[in-house]
Amino acid sequence: MMKHLPAYYTIWHILGYYGLRLTAYLVLGFLMLPILIIVPLSFNVEPYFSFTQGMLRLDPDAYSLRWYEAIFTDQRWTLSIRNSFFVGALAAILATVLGTIAAVGLSSPVMPAKRLITALLLSPMIVPLIIIAAGMFFFYTGFGLVGSFTGLVMAHAVLGVPFVIITVTATLTGFDRSLFHAGVSMGASPLKVFWDVVIPLIRPGVISGGLFAFVTSFDEVVVVLFLAGPEQRTIPRQMFSGLREQINPTILAVATLLIVISVALLVTLEILRRRSERLRGEAF
C-alpha cells in the first residue's frame, strides 16, 4: 500500500493522504447511511421502526416480507402506486416534448431574449415548491383543474420541463449546426432534418431529461398535497399520510422499492450517457 506513494512523501504527506480518504468515506457514509438503514428495517417482522434483538442476531424469524405484502394488498397503496406511475409517465412525456422543443428553440442563434426565457422556463426549479404549489392551487381552481388528473399532470410537467431543457441543451451544445445545413442542402425540409438527424443525435439527452422529469413527478409531494384529491393520491402522498395515521414499516418497504427504482433509473442514465459519449467520440 505504502509503496504506491511517491518516495519524497514525509509523514505529513502520508497523514494527509490517508486523512483525505478517511474524510471522503465519512462524508459518503453520512450521505448514504440514513437511506440504507431503511432497507433492513423494511424487512422487520415487528411493526416497529427500530432494530429488534432478533434482527441484530440475524435470526431469520425476525425478518419477513409482510410489509411488502401489505403494499400490494392494501387498496390505498395499490391505487397510489398506479397513480404515481400514471401521472409520472404522462407528466414526463409532456415535459419531454415541451422541454425538447424549448431547448431546440433556445439553442438557435437567432433566438431573441434567450437568457430571459431560459430563466423563466427554469424558474420552477428555483422558486420554492410551496409557492409554486400555492400559486397553482389558486390558478387551477379557476379552471376546475384542482382535484383532477389533468391538473396534476400539467403541474408535474411544469416541474419536469427545466430538467429536460437542461439535459437537451447540454446535448445540443455539442451538436454541429452544419449537420442541419447539410441535410437542408440535400433537399430535406427543416422539419424532416429535425426528425432524421437532430432527434436521433440528441436522443440520449431527451431520454435522460424525460427520466429526470419522471422522477421529479414520482417523488413530489407538495404540489400533490395542494392539487390532488383522494382519487389522485400518489405514493409520496400516501407515505405522508401513512406517517401520521398508521405508523408501520409499510412505508419503509415502499421507500426501499423507491430506492430500487431510483437506482435503476440512475443506471439507465449512466448507460445512456456513455452511449452518447461513444457516438460523439466517433463523430469527431
Added chain:
Amino acid sequence: MPSEAEHAFLQFDQVKKSYDQKTLVVKGFDLDVDRGEFITLLGPSGSGKSTVLMMLAGFEGVTSGDIRVENKSITRTAPYKRNIGMVFQNYALFPHMTIAENLAYPLQVRKMAKPDVKDRVNEYLRLIEMPEFGGRYPGQLSGGQRQRVALARALIFEPSLILMDEPLGALDKKLREQMQYEITRLHEQLGFTVIYVTHDQTEALSMSSRIAVFNDGVVQQCAAPAELYERPKNAFVADFIGENNFIPGTVSAIDGAEAKVAIPGGEIIAVAGDGLVVGQKCVVSVRPEKLFIQPTSHAYDNEVTAAHVTHHYVGDFIRYYFRFADGTEINLKVLNDLAAPNFSAGQEGKLAWLKKDCIAFPA
C-alpha cells in the same frame, strides 16, 4: 424568353449583405459564372467570401441585389428547394448513419425507388474509390475518407451547382493535395459547376478556372489563376497572391503602358498600374522568382544595386535577402544549382529583371 446563351448560368447582381443594417459585409458583389466553371472565392477571413456562399446556399438572406440561376432569381427560394450540393469543412456527415445511408439520404428525400438508390450509392462509392466502405460509420473513417464521402454525398443527387466551404481546411498538407486532385478529377469527369471558398491561395491557383479575390467585402479582382498571378490589378492582389517585393519609388515618366520609376537602387521601367500619374509616389511589385543576380544569362531590362543581408537555404531553392540604401528589403529565389552565387554580409550585388515582370501601383 431569352435564350440561354445570353445569360450566364449563375449570376450575382449587386449582391449586398449587412447583418446589423449599418455595415456591409458584402458590398455589391457582381459575378457571372458559366456552366462547368470552377470558381474560387479567395480572401482573408472576414472578407465576406463565406457570406456570399451562405447567401447562395440560402442559409443567409440577401440584403439587396439578386442571385439568379439560369436567369431565375433564387433569393426567395427556400434552401431545401434550391438543389445545390454543399461540402462543409467539418464534413457534416451524419454520425448515426452508415456511409451508404449518408449517401442515400438525398435520394430518399427525393423519393427515389429503393433499388435505384442502392445502384446509385454503389456507383458513387466506386467513383470515390471506396466501394467496400458502405457499411461503416463516419467515425470509423479517416479525415480524407470522410471528405471524399461528403463530396460524393453532395454530388449524388446530381445538382448542377456544388458549393464547397473550405472543404480541405481540416486536412494535413499531403491529404489536401490528394483531395485537390480528387476534386479536380471529379469536376472534369462529371462537369458540375463549383463555387469554392478558401483562404489558401495555392489551393485556389491550382484548382480554379477563375478566382475572385475578396477583401473587405469587395471583389478586388476576378480572373484566371495565371492572369491573377502575372497581372494583379492592385497592390492588395499582388500581395495576397503569391509572394511579392514592394519597392517604394517615384514616377518620373509614363509612356503608354510603361512607367519610368526612380527607386533607391536606380531607375527602372515598370508596367504602369491603373491610375498612375507622373510625379506620384508609388510601389513597384516584383516577385522573388523573377529577380536575378548579376552576372546572369537571363534577359533583363532593369538593373539595380543593393547590399546583401543574408540568405536562407530552403532546399530546392535558396532565398537571398538584399537591402537598398534607404533600408527597403527585397528578397529573391535562386534555384539551388551551380549558378547560386556566394555573398558575404554587406557585399554589394546587382539585381536584374524584365520590365514586364514588375508593376508600379499608386501608393
